[in-house]
Amino acid sequence: MTCRSSARGRRFCALAALLAVALAGCGEPVVSDAGPRAAAAAFMQRLASGDVRGMCRSLSAAAAADLARDFGGSSCLATAGKAARYVAVRPGQRAAVRGIVIEAAHDTPLSPAPFRAGAQTAALRLVVDDPVLASRQSFDLQLRLIAGRWHVDGGLNALFTLVDP
Amino acid sequence: MGRQFSGASGVEIAVALVLAQVCAVVLLGPHVGDGGRYLDDWWLSAYVRFPHELGFADGRDYLWFYSGARPGAVLYWLDSYIGLGFHDAWHRAASVVLSGGLASVFYFLLRQLRLGRVDAAALALLTLALPVADSVHFWITPAVGQVGLGACAAGLLFGLRALRTSGRPALVLHGASLGLFAVSLSIAETTIPIIVLSLLVYRTATGWRRAADRWVLDLVLAGAGAVHYAASSPVRLRDDTANVSVVEHARTIADQAVTLVTATLAPSAPSRGWVLGAVAILAALVALRVRALRADGRDWSHERRWLVAAGIGALLAGASYVIYVPADSSYLPLAPGVGNRVNIGALLPLSVLVYALVRLAGGLVAAPGPRAVVTIALFAVLFVSATARLHGDRRLWERAADEQRLALSALHEALPAPPRGSSMLVFGVPGVVTRFARIGHADVNQPVPVFSTWWELDVAVKLSYGRADLAAYPIWAEQPPQLLCGAYDVYQLGLDGVRHALAYGRVYAVDTAEPRAVRLDGQAQCERVIGDGLTIRYDLPV
Numbered sequence: 001m002t003c004r005s006s007a008r009g010r011r012f013c014a015l016a017a018l019l020a021v022a023l024a025g026c027g028e029p030v031v032s033d034a035g036p037r038a039a040a041a042a043f044m045q046r047l048a049s050g051d052v053r054g055m056c057r058s059l060s061a062a063a064a065a066d067l068a069r070d071f072g073g074s075s076c077l078a079t080a081g082k083a084a085r086y087v088a089v090r091p092g093q094r095a096a097v098r099g100i101v102i103e104a105a106h107d108t109p110l111s112p113a114p115f116r117a118g119a120q121t122a123a124l125r126l127v128v129d130d131p132v133l134a135s136r137q138s139f140d141l142q143l144r145l146i147a148g149r150w151h152v153d154g155g156l157n158a159l160f161t162l163v164d165p
Numbered sequence: 166m167g168r169q170f171s172g173a174s175g176v177e178i179a180v181a182l183v184l185a186q187v188c189a190v191v192l193l194g195p196h197v198g199d200g201g202r203y204l205d206d207w208w209l210s211a212y213v214r215f216p217h218e219l220g221f222a223d224g225r226d227y228l229w230f231y232s233g234a235r236p237g238a239v240l241y242w243l244d245s246y247i248g249l250g251f252h253d254a255w256h257r258a259a260s261v262v263l264s265g266g267l268a269s270v271f272y273f274l275l276r277q278l279r280l281g282r283v284d285a286a287a288l289a290l291l292t293l294a295l296p297v298a299d300s301v302h303f304w305i306t307p308a309v310g311q312v313g314l315g316a317c318a319a320g321l322l323f324g325l326r327a328l329r330t331s332g333r334p335a336l337v338l339h340g341a342s343l344g345l346f347a348v349s350l351s352i353a354e355t356t357i358p359i360i361v362l363s364l365l366v367y368r369t370a371t372g373w374r375r376a377a378d379r380w381v382l383d384l385v386l387a388g389a390g391a392v393h394y395a396a397s398s399p400v401r402l403r404d405d406t407a408n409v410s411v412v413e414h415a416r417t418i419a420d421q422a423v424t425l426v427t428a429t430l431a432p433s434a435p436s437r438g439w440v441l442g443a444v445a446i447l448a449a450l451v452a453l454r455v456r457a458l459r460a461d462g463r464d465w466s467h468e469r470r471w472l473v474a475a476g477i478g479a480l481l482a483g484a485s486y487v488i489y490v491p492a493d494s495s496y497l498p499l500a501p502g503v504g505n506r507v508n509i510g511a512l513l514p515l516s517v518l519v520y521a522l523v524r525l526a527g528g529l530v531a532a533p534g535p536r537a538v539v540t541i542a543l544f545a546v547l548f549v550s551a552t553a554r555l556h557g558d559r560r561l562w563e564r565a566a567d568e569q570r571l572a573l574s575a576l577h578e579a580l581p582a583p584p585r586g587s588s589m590l591v592f593g594v595p596g597v598v599t600r601f602a603r604i605g606h607a608d609v610n611q612p613v614p615v616f617s618t619w620w621e622l623d624v625a626v627k628l629s630y631g632r633a634d635l636a637a638y639p640i641w642a643e644q645p646p647q648l649l650c651g652a653y654d655v656y657q658l659g660l661d662g663v664r665h666a667l668a669y670g671r672v673y674a675v676d677t678a679e680p681r682a683v684r685l686d687g688q689a690q691c692e693r694v695i696g697d698g699l700t701i702r703y704d705l706p707v
Contacts, residue, residue, distance in 0.1 A: 069654070070666075113220030136662065137662050161649065
């Protein structure tokens with residue numbers, strides 16, 4: 001039996017080809033995480049440039065509270081201002097923040113879950129050249145969709161290595 | 166198809182199925198109660214248990230992310246968690262059943278290849294006893310590879326049956342065979358080389374033309390599988406040619422594959438040269454015997470059969486590693502512990518190769534009675550040495566499980582009801598248990614994971630407490646610094662480069678040796694506690 005020898009042969013070959021195509025098509029769907037990535041990149045840019053109001057527009061209340069744990073401040077503006085001043089004043093911090101790399105959606109088993117269409121939350125892995133530890137390290141940033149815009153929602157404290165109060 | 170299938174009667178089929186399971190239980194059953202979860206087992210369990218909390222829609226969503234390139238495996242894992250829940254002992258029991266199932270399918274395939282019951286049974290038994298890929302027996306997640314291998318073997322069986330039949334029944338059998346190949350390919354890429362070389366198997370049943378007609382369809386399937394896996398395999402599994410070239414990797418694989426074979430034949434040999442020398446002498450003696458038999462016009466079918474079997478076994482075993490050549494350089498035949506799963510594609514053909522050598526060696530004895538005694542003795546030595554190593558490997562995996570249970574038990578005792586959102590810095594838990602062993606001429610450090618990365622301990626704690634809000638990080642001695650006491654946070658510096666900022670007041674230093682948990686409330690206390698924190702090195706020799 002060959003593919004051309006008979007109708008059955010042709011059906012068999014068609015079936016095999018169909019199976020092959022079906023198998024070749026398996027894999028995970030790709031959804032763009034451009035929204036969260038752009039929001040994370042924009043936040044880091046504002047942090048580096050000292051755009052305090054912009055930072056607060058990009059921070060959820062939870063993230064602002066977490067940041068206040070490290071920098072103090074009774075309001076988001078006060079907290080963001082202290083964080084921005086820290087970045088501006090400490091050696092190497094501004095370059096570190098500007099040079100942050102946002103990794104592509106990873107496929108290691110416990111990297112942040114890839115973005116899902118219609119999801120309200122997202123997580124990204126960021127890589128920073130830490131000037132305090134003089135080493136390249138990663139941390140996970142959580143984002144949340146609030147009123148149609150992506151906000152940083154958690155994980156920001158791991159960006160800073162605050163050893164001296 | 167009558168009352169026989171694959172050359173076996175219904176009674177023989179039933180007996181083979183039962184005996185295969187009995188042998189699997191005897192050889193692997195103790196691991197059901199004494200084993201644990203390892204690496205991916207923890208991740209899959211936790212993410213299927215807490216998908217929403219960990220960023221996924223549901224368990225199927227996570228499994229698709231984890232290994233969507235293998236839809237058959239995803240379906241198996243999903244069904245196994247639905248059917249068996251999170252009782253890890255049940256999953257290990259399922260693995261034992263799969264091992265017995267694979268052995269029985271292999272038996273039926275060998276009977277279809279016209280091997281006698283004793284030879285087929287001995288070969289099937291070897292697949293259970295050989296430790297070359299025993300991680301798929303002891304490790305829950307990769308156990309699905311046995312389903313893939315079994316489906317491939319069944320595909321060959323149905324293909325052979327189809328080639329010995331005609332008309333509509335043949336078409337049905339061909340369809341079933343191709344379907345089984347598709348199932349095996351949907352589970353993993355490891356059977357691609359076997360399917361590509363299926364012609365060698367079909368040729369034992371029919372002429373070149375019919376075998377080739379069927380083989381074309383196999384090539385289409387295998388080709389589609391190869392394209393699919395080449396395009397969709399996770400980045401972490403692809404080549405790292407920046408570090409190791411493809412040629413270098415291929416050379417290392419070939420070299421280690423030879424050592425694997427010699428270690429299987431004679432694990433106690435001081436070097437593989439001895440074993441290779443013995444095989445060369447055996448080959449010479451067999452050649453002389455064949456020449457003498459042919460010169461006398463006597464039957465040499467025994468020698469021919471086992472020479473062909475050895476050749477096919479060697480070819481298929483070698484071919485099974487082709488898929489790893491372009492992949493990560495850590496995929497090597499002598500990779501110990503969890504790493505020897507790469508040998509699963511070689512398990513069946515390697516069994517055939519070593520058994521064929523035993524039969525050829527026994528066949529050098531002319532008289533039938535002594536020949537049987539010598540053959541049985543050689544097989545017994547092979548089987549006993551294999552099961553001894555299998556037992557040793559199993560005990561290592563179970564020791565790792567013991568350490569896991571000790572660690573989790575200590576955590577619960579030290580911190581029975583951690584507040585919401587707590588993090589634990591865990592001291593005194595090894596990353597791996599290790600043992601030095603010989604594989605051939607090489608002394609190999611064999612590590613089996615306890616909690617070898619922070620990921621494992623983290624999800625293990627989530628599972629153990631039944632709470633996704635908890636986090637845990639193991640701290641090891643003799644490693645780069647993993648903790649930094651900041652002004653407002655403790656920074657956990659993962660050895661994988663991923664760090665976390667843990668707020669004072671919600672992070673605990675847990676000493677599992679005591680067991681005792683101390684909440685860290687400030688920088689000074691943090692430095693004092695962590696400075697005093699005696700911990701254990703990453704690898705625990707056992």
